[in-house]
Amino acid sequence: MKMAPIKLGFLIVFALAITTSADDDEPLCSDFYEKSCPQALPTIKRVVEEALHQEKRIGASLLRLHFHDCFVHGCDASILLDSTPEFQSEKFATPNNNSIRGFEVVDRIKSAVDEVCGAPVVSCADILAVAARDSVVGLGGQSWEVLLGRRDSKSAYIDEANSDIPPPFLDLPQLVVNFANKGLDVNDLVVLSGGHTIGFSQCTAFRDHIYNDSNIDPGFRRQLQELCPPSGGDANLFPLDATPAVTDTNYFSNIIVEKGLLHSDQELFNSIETKHLVIAFSQNLEAFSKAFAISMVKMGNIMPLTGENGQIRHNCRIVN
Numbered sequence: 609m610k611m612a613p614i615k616l617g618f619l620i621v622f623a624l625a626i627t628t629s630a631d632d633d634e635p636l637c638s639d640f641y642e643k644s645c646p647q648a649l650p651t652i653k654r655v656v657e658e659a660l661h662q663e664k665r666i667g668a669s670l671l672r673l674h675f676h677d678c679f680v681h682g683c684d685a686s687i688l689l690d691s692t693p694e695f696q697s698e699k700f701a702t703p704n705n706n707s708i709r710g711f712e713v714v715d716r717i718k719s720a721v722d723e724v725c726g727a728p729v730v731s732c733a734d735i736l737a738v739a740a741r742d743s744v745v746g747l748g749g750q751s752w753e754v755l756l757g758r759r760d761s762k763s764a765y766i767d768e769a770n771s772d773i774p775p776p777f778l779d780l781p782q783l784v785v786n787f788a789n790k791g792l793d794v795n796d797l798v799v800l801s802g803g804h805t806i807g808f809s810q811c812t813a814f815r816d817h818i819y820n821d822s823n824i825d826p827g828f829r830r831q832l833q834e835l836c837p838p839s840g841g842d843a844n845l846f847p848l849d850a851t852p853a854v855t856d857t858n859y860f861s862n863i864i865v866e867k868g869l870l871h872s873d874q875e876l877f878n879s880i881e882t883k884h885l886v887i888a889f890s891q892n893l894e895a896f897s898k899a900f901a902i903s904m905v906k907m908g909n910i911m912p913l914t915g916e917n918g919q920i921r922h923n924c925r926i927v928n
Contacts, residue, residue, distance in 0.1 A: 634914035636755035640734075645725035649738060652730075655717045656742040664853035667743035668807025669710040674740035675803065675907070676704060677733070679790060680769045682911025684761035685732035687769075688714060688924040694763070701769030706843065707810055711925070714739065718924050732924035733758035737908045744900075747806050749855030752901030755908060759918035762927050776813045776870040780878045790910050792903070798876055798885040799903040802896055804848040805859040809869055811836035811844040817871040824874065825866045832869075848873075855897075860890035 641648040659666045677687040680698060687704070688711065691697040698704060699711075714735060721730045734756050745751045774786045787797045818824060818832040835844050848869050849858040859873070863886050868874035876882045889896040919928050 634757065636757045636909060636912060636914070638753045638755055640756035641730060645721070645729045647724045648721050648730045651721050651724045652717050652735060652738045653742045655713070655720050656739050657746055659713045659716070660743065660746045664747065665808060666710055666713060667747045668803075668848075668852070669708075670713060670736075670743040671740045671803055671806070673708065673710050673714070674736045675800070676708060676769070676773050677736055678907050678910045679773050681761065681765045682913070683733050683737065683758055683908055684911070684913050684918060685736060685758075685921070685924060686761040686764045688732055688736075689761070689764040689927065690925045691764075692927070696764065696766045698764045698766050698769040701766050701773070703773040703775060704769060707813075714924055722922075728920050728922045731758050731918075731920050732760050733912065735924070741904070744806070744855055747853055747855050750894075750897040750901060752904060755905060757912070757914055759913040759915075760921045760924075761913065761918055774872065776809075776872045777816055778872050778875070780875040780882065783872060783875060790907075792907060794881055795885065795899070796903040796906060798882050798889070799896070799899045800907060801873065801876060802859055802889060802900060804870070804873060805851075805855050805857070807848050807852055808845040809848055810842060811846070812842045814846070814869050814871070817869075817874070821871060821874070823866055823877075824868075828867045857890050857893050857896055860886045860896070864890055 656667075656670065659670075673687060674683070676698075677683055677685060680686060687698045687708070689695075689697055691700070699708060714732070717735050717739060718732060721735065722728050734754075737754050737756070737758065741752060741754050772786070772789070774783060778786065783797055784794055787793070787800075792800070814832065815836055815838070818829050818836060819838060832846060835841070835846055846869060849862050851858050862868055863873060863877050866874065866877075868876070876886050889899070922928055
């Protein structure tokens with residue numbers, strides 16, 4: 609796939625001009641809970657910070673929850689629902705099964721927010737969006753203004769979870785199409801992949817890369833093969849970059865020297881446009897942080913339920 613290079617500064621300025629309304633009638637807005645529950649956001653931040661104090665890794669897990677939620681039928685907290693006779697939970701979809709986590713923290717946030725608000729005022733979908741932001745900030749990243757007003761779905765969509773969440777073995781052209789299907793461009797693909805600056809990955813996600821790909825540093829390959837054998841050890845964890853509890857640019861620097869942990873990570877060095885962005889972000893944390901904030905807002909605006917659509921769940925795991 610031939611892609612023309614694009615100036616990083618232009619991308620950031622252009623992204624700032626993107627309209628972030630959910631629709632013409634019910635746009636998301638940053639002050640949605642200012643009157644109904646002014647303590648909602650400080651409460652979410654407090655619980656996230658407590659969770660990070662207990663386990664730094666949970667920050668990446670909460671960020672991943674929001675990502676996997678938005679890529680499946682929009683940002684509607686469908687990922688949080690347990691199975692019922694009517695539908696199977698997205699938690700059992702291939703990209704999520706035995707790997708997606710953080711549900712107990714979301715439960716704690718929901719309980720604390722409902723208590724301070726005096727009623728179920730804040731949606732679970734908004735909790736995921738704010739908790740993702742607060743997790744990044746809690747691990748040293750820059751903050752951004754989260755747009756709010758999402759409502760929660762009344763169903764889960766496991767088939768869509770299996771088809772729409774991008775797996776780690778996709779090639780670059782497949783990744784571009786996957787993101788484009790959600791209204792996200794190549795810039796968003798590179799920037800949001802940078803979320804891998806925090807967290808860990810299981811052996812199953814990078815096994816094919818370390819045994820079958822050629823674009824991997826030989827020493828890095830040997831190191832990973834010791835942890836992740838050809839069979840067995842599926843749940844063994846390895847950090848996505850050398851500083852998995854710090855928001856920095858090591859993720860991009862790793863890709864340049866063929867130390868991207870996932871096949872999909874290393875694929876970002878396979879076109880002029882994406883390579884240009886990887887190099888630029890590896891050298892400029894501020895530029896990456898600003899671009900990440902813009903792309904997170906854009907992703908958080910994928911098909912939200914607003915107005916009278918959906919509901920505000922009393923329990924994030926169960927439809928009212």
